[in-house]
Amino acid sequence: MKAGIIGCGSIAKYRHAPEYKANPYVDEIVFYDRNPERAEALAMLFEGSFVTTVEELLQDTTIDMISDCTSNESHHVFSTKALLSGKHVLCEKPISLSLEQAAIILDAEKQSGKKLMIDHNQRFTKAHQKAKELIKRKELGDVLTFKTSFGHKGPEHWGINSTNSTWFFKKDRSSIGVAGDLGIHKIDLIHYLLEDEIEMVSAFQGSLDKVDEQGNPIEVCDNIVCTLKTKQGRIGTASFSWTYYGEEDNSTILYCQKGIIKIYHRHDCPIEVITENGERNRYQLESIQTNDNQTNSGVIDAFVECVRNDEEPQVTGQDAWLSLRVILKMVEAAESNQVITI
Structure with a gap:
């Protein structure tokens, strides 16, 4: 092809x-x-x-x-x-x-x-797929609460020009800043892992440190922190940032009835499961793809396969629409200082 x-x-x-x-x-x-x-x-x-x-x-x-x-x-x-x-x-x-x-x-x-597929690549990591398997089997009971983070030092270090003139910092081009760049990945991931949908959000956001090519604060948020509630009653927190200057954080922790699942929380172990009696089980899977460590995401292979075999894409346009809806309401909640029902 x-x-x-x-x-x-x-x-x-x-x-x-x-x-x-x-x-x-x-x-x-x-x-x-x-x-x-x-x-x-x-x-x-x-x-x-x-x-x-x-x-x-x-x-x-x-x-x-x-x-x-x-x-x-x-x-x-x-x-x-x-x-x-x-x-x-x-x-x-x-x-x-x-x-x-x-x-x-x-x-x-x-x-x-x-076929229309959207590149929410976190669904394709072996650690996230293993976590979904553990949740589905209810080895630790139901997921009750969660917290997730995605942050790095910013898109100006990643973009093709590697300057503060990056389109990510422009309101008319990126619109929702770090929420649309990094946050939307984790919203899609929570929907995927829990087979649930976020229905209520509250948030704080700000342009805390990033400046544009003129040295002015950027037009979009470089940090947003929020609380979330799903349709099935789970509650959690999420933090998304372009100002994690020491190292990238791409972690998710799920607190279940009988223990905890920590995903990409440790450098030496993509998944750590801690049972209610303190037993620790570690799964040695691949490290997550980062801006500094490029590995095969699996997205292109999945896209090619869905075309070849006439299958439904693993991330549909409707999946992406649902995640975008949450992100837009998250930014609205931060701007209005309100708790918003989606």
């Missing part, structure tokens, strides 16, 4: 392109970026080809699937066009900046009959 990538920034360079290149069913990658030099550079790096207009990519009938790696404000434009051009689409998270934009993509999916 043949894949196309729209947007040739870091997420394309370090994740999508190398994973397509490594997949045995993908023969070629075609790149497009509004900056043609970026597309040409990735085409050379991954032995693919590039086009200078997005129309060339969309009109190429030999391309089976497209990764939408554009910035957040463009997802509803390019993913929609790609679907309606007869391509299967893997869209980066968040699916869009609003529920209305997300609905445009979901309508295009329905109209086209093509």
